[in-house]
Amino acid sequence: MKFLYDLFPLLLFFAAFKFYDIYVATAVAIAASFVQVGLFWLKHRRFEAMHLITLAVIAVFGGLTLALHDDTFIKWKPTLVYWILAALVLGSQYVGKKTVIERMMAAQITLPAAVWRRLNLSWGIFFAVVGAANIYVAFYYGLDLDPDNRREIWVNFKVFGLLGLTLLFTVVQAVFIAKHVQDKPGGESVADRTSD
Template sequence: MTDQAGPRPINPMLKSALEFGPLLAFFAAYLALKDRIFTIGGTEYEGFIVVTAGFIPVFLIATGLLWKLTRHLSRMQLVTAVLIVIFGGLSVWLNDDRFFKMKPTLIYLLFGTALGIGLLRGESWLRAVMEGLMPLKQEGWMILTRRVMLMFFGLAVLNEVIWRTMSTETWVYFKTFGLTAAVFAFFMTQSSLFKTYAIEDEAEADKPAE
């Protein structure tokens, strides 16, 4: 879902609000409703399930607005949206929070596997997603892709450990802040790689990889 002319520029604050707003709204709603039980159609639902049911349309609306404004959604955003609908829907339909808690695991496994397949083909599929943000030499992209792949697998394992061994509230905090902080911290630790393999010459940046 990409406009032929490329993504349309929008206000960075608005873009961040559309990307992270639904997650923060989920967190706030969970804190407000976590101890409540709702009876709907004769079935009792915990606050977490009700908040999950509300999160799905909010997320889809925000994603739709992001596409309308930019005419662009990355493959990662599309996959995330599909999995949120599937696993969030299963949690609500079956009244079982485990499906929604498993969603990050599936997302990170899919992304990690996709990057691994690209590496086996001698390609950096991460480059297609992030090249506009950080121009690197091909060797740098391959190293970064391997590291990001391992990060995704590590986060998948970590999510499984958290939701299976700790409380729902702990998982919500982890999902809202822990995963984002972990990704941010990871890229902060890659500063030496960015310096070593950065492309400073514009002509070199446009040169296709051999």
């Protein structure tokens, strides 16, 4: 359920784009992001970092898109979000005792320190690469096509391509993690659970 909650601004953006245009879709995404953050606060009395990063970037770049009637700004939004995440994740390799990924997942699983660092590094690189992929599709792919077709391709990539890449990468990481999970003190091992 949380997965859908996290995606609802993106899904509303996609629906508004299909029925209207990029500018209505941008306005809908901005409003949905504010609602998302507000509802999360009302339910949990805290903010989630990813929601706040997305809200800040879409409010600024979506606002510029609407004010200047130029979709260049909204096309930069996924890249900026991914690159901010890449900077935070990769920066945690060098600052503090634990990486961002370890802080997020250590309550659920136990891994050796070297594996946490490798996992963190791979997520940081992934975020950097998909941010660059967004720039390519948004600004360089299909230059011979008309602007409406290029915009349609970018929106489909933003919704399905980036999401698909993230899901695929998550599955690959889950397989990697499964090979290295350690027993919790006093708990059964992964091998014990799967042999039943």
